[in-house]
Amino acid sequence: MGYGELMIRSYDAQTDRPQVEDLERRCAVAPSKRALLFTDTMGDPICRIRNSPLYNMLVAELDNELVGVIQGSIKLVTIRKLFKDLTKVGYILGLRVTPIHRRKGIGLRLAQKLEEWFIANDVCYAYMATEKDNEASVKLFINKLSYVKFRTPAILVNPVNKPMYHMSSKIDIVKLKIEEAESTYRKFMASTDLFPNDINNILRNKLSLGTWVAYQRGETWCDFGSGNGGVPNNWAMVSVWNSGELFKLKLEKAPLTCLICTKISRFIDSFFSCFKVPSIPDFLSPFGFYFIYGVHLEGPLSGQLVRTLCQFVHNMATMSKDCKIVVTEVGGSDSLRVHIPHWKTLSCPEDLWCIKALKNEDNNLLYECIKSSPTTNTRALFVDPREV
Numbered sequence: 060m061g062y063g064e065l066m067i068r069s070y071d072a073q074t075d076r077p078q079v080e081d082l083e084r085r086c087a088v089a090p091s092k093r094a095l096l097f098t099d100t101m102g103d104p105i106c107r108i109r110n111s112p113l114y115n116m117l118v119a120e121l122d123n124e125l126v127g128v129i130q131g132s133i134k135l136v137t138i139r140k141l142f143k144d145l146t147k148v149g150y151i152l153g154l155r156v157t158p159i160h161r162r163k164g165i166g167l168r169l170a171q172k173l174e175e176w177f178i179a180n181d182v183c184y185a186y187m188a189t190e191k192d193n194e195a196s197v198k199l200f201i202n203k204l205s206y207v208k209f210r211t212p213a214i215l216v217n218p219v220n221k222p223m224y225h226m227s228s229k230i231d232i233v234k235l236k237i238e239e240a241e242s243t244y245r246k247f248m249a250s251t252d253l254f255p256n257d258i259n260n261i262l263r264n265k266l267s268l269g270t271w272v273a274y275q276r277g278e279t280w281c282d283f284g285s286g287n288g289g290v291p292n293n294w295a296m297v298s299v300w301n302s303g304e305l306f307k308l309k310l311e312k313a314p315l316t317c318l319i320c321t322k323i324s325r326f327i328d329s330f331f332s333c334f335k336v337p338s339i340p341d342f343l344s345p346f347g348f349y350f351i352y353g354v355h356l357e358g359p360l361s362g363q364l365v366r367t368l369c370q371f372v373h374n375m376a377t378m379s380k381d382c383k384i385v386v387t388e389v390g391g392s393d394s395l396r397v398h399i400p401h402w403k404t405l406s407c408p409e410d411l412w413c414i415k416a417l418k419n420e421d422n423n424l425l426y427e428c429i430k431s432s433p434t435t436n437t438r439a440l441f442v443d444p445r446e447v
């Protein structure tokens with residue numbers, strides 16, 4: 060295809076919003092066997108990156124029609140094996156091309172233009188996440204743009220249904236002050252891959268509902284901010300982000316079992332509510348969700364503490380008006396996942412994260428990093444709630 064008529068430019072909220080929303084609707088896709096959760100950005104297509112330190116959305120215009128879109132954000136992070144204190148990374152998301160204009164090189168052009176914006180902003184590494192069976196996306200980034208496989212975290216989704224979990228009386232759950240949460244994260248997770256240097260901004264964001272720690276009753280938690288803090292032998296920590304304030308989800312296409320469950324559950328709700336049957340949320344209407352981030356645990360008995368914290372978040376979610384799922388993302392082969400309550404039908408066992416060095420001199424370091432990345436302990440990955 061000749062590129063004469065194709066223009067790539069920055070998104071203009073004044074004029075492009077309706078067309079971008081329409082494009083999102085037409086581009087909704089999902090692998091055939093799994094559920095498709097459609098994203099409703101509630102009139103703000105750029106909402107998914109708006110909380111990042113630096114962001115950009117590009118559109119592809121062909122004969123006055125918007126035919127493609129891509130978003131990107133930039134931040135400073137730790138990448139453990141890269142021997143540098145901090146690295147500037149660019150995250151690519153939301154690449155969409157209208158179905159009738161696919162395979163004409165538009166997706167490739169959009170991704171290249173975003174990479175140019177990254178380079179102009181001194182970004183060393185670009186990374187993106189996709190479903191591993193999204194052939195178009197995998198081939199575009201790996202075959203055409205030379206990205207390499209970096210991590211395969213699992214996205215774990217748990218429906219929020221009543222009744223609430225019973226909380227063990229042997230475990231204490233304490234909400235940390237923001238300053239204490241920040242110092243705890245910096246102390247225990249700062250060497251984690253993709254740990255954001257501006258963790259303070261995430262914790263202070265109004266979408267961040269808080270950070271909680273759990274430990275066995277009888278042990279004590281001392282404030283790190285006080286300088287002489289200490290931690291119990293076994294403890295776990297999570298933070299919660301209210302993604303539903305930014306955008307809503309809706310089940311557009313689902314495995315039959317899931318649809319039947321949803322419908323049966325509604326039937327049960329309306330006719331047998333007096334029986335107190337645990338109900339499955341109605342996923343067919345738009346709903347919000349909580350994202351659990353910054354999951355950390357220490358000590359041989361801490362798995363149970365993570366489970367308790369997730370149950371605590373679930374109970375909190377049942378009190379929210381429209382939160383119907385709790386989502387978290389953990390390293391693919393991470394033993395942590397067995398402690399996180401989730402529903403297999405809605406979860407994704409292997410999300411694919413790919414990365415690319417944008418400066419030649421960083422290529423070898425990246426190769427070393429990937430080669431030496433532990434495959435059995437991929438917990439060392441911080442999933443930024445601003446990139447969900």
Ligand SMILES: CC(C)(COP(=O)(O)OP(=O)(O)OC[C@H]1O[C@@H](n2cnc3c(N)ncnc32)[C@H](O)[C@@H]1OP(=O)(O)O)[C@@H](O)C(=O)NCCC(=O)NCCS
Binds near residue numbers: 152164187195196200
């Ligand atoms: C993924 C997507 C953006 C690709 O856009 P596109 O404009 O069709 O891609 P391009 O024409 O630039 O293709 C570039 C290369 O990607 C690969 N590719 C793209 N579509 C492909 C497909 N359906 N099957 C296999 N490879 C494909 C090919 O290697 C292609 O090069 P080639 O045409 O020389 O073989 C588009 O299919 C889309 O919008 N999909 C739905 C949304 C989505 O899945 N986004 C990705 C989220 S990360």
